[in-house]
């Protein structure tokens with residue numbers, strides 16, 4: 512990745528972070544009405560040698576707190592002595608939304624969703640948090656990984672990169688990062704020309720700042736602990752693969768022999784509220800192919816106990832999101848199914864580019 516600069520130093524909140532150490536920087540952002548000072552806390556694991564900088568953030572959505580634990584595992588797995596360059600990790604990108612354990616900020620603003628507010632110019636909380644992430648984290652970064660997950664009780668199974676950045680090299684570098692995660696499938700979609708466009712974190716980083724990035728959405732909480740541990744390990748290994756791709760860690764990333772690059776995912780969510788009874792097992796996430804019309808789950812009324820809806824796969828596909836049994840409101844997340852017959856799909860070898 513020849514375009515990466517070898518950075519001499521990393522500055523956070525005006526302070527230079529020491530080489531060969533794990534430092535923590537606190538970035539003051541704003542004071543809320545209740546008098547609370549809102550700050551961002553960034554972990555800087557700075558390698559013994561100079562090199563590229565990978566920025567990670569988790570918890571842009573406050574209800575997707577499972578990824579904060581992933582952030583902790585990644586930071587604790589790093590040894591600065593083995594690193595050329597640095598990892599900057601922001602575990603709680605949206606402290607106010609985490610406190611209410613809601614996806615969005617519960618203010619009366621035009622931009623309650625931080626991951627739809629990058630580039631915002633107002634003084635709404637999300638706009639200010641987004642600006643602080645850009646001016647502190649992205650200002651130091653050569654690449655970005657943004658982590659999401661389902662709500663408690665939903666699990667997801669893939670990484671995503673963008674294909675429509677104005678600078679095609681940003682799309683290519685994003686694909687190389689996604690490939691280095693080591694999974695046999697990659698979602699490749701439109702980060703600029705489709706909703707939410709460059710107002711998302713990775714969309715803004717790529718389109719406005721020219722910094723490549725990927726979204727990691729693997730695993731969830733509320734499932735079999737063994738399965739949850741596998742998902743966490745997959746993610747930590749994947750991030751280390753991206754660090755190898757960037758040259759922060761030595762060695763070649765564990766690229767899969769055959770990679771399905773897919774572009775279309777169909778939502779299969781309830782139209783009415785009810786309890787979801789899962790039928791497709793969480794352990795088969797992104798591994799077992801489902802038939803068109805295959806029954807994935809049912810929705811039943813918590814009042815009458817009757818089944819009110821069947822959730823069926825609209826396509827031949829791989830299931831990219833599964834719920835455990837939980838109560839859902841209309842439109843809430845249940846299943847995502849990768850359309851295996853989309854004409855935009857590609858089957859690539861380990862050295863191919865889409």
Ligand SMILES: [Zn+2]
Nearest residue numbers: 572575659660
């Ligand atoms: Zn999210």
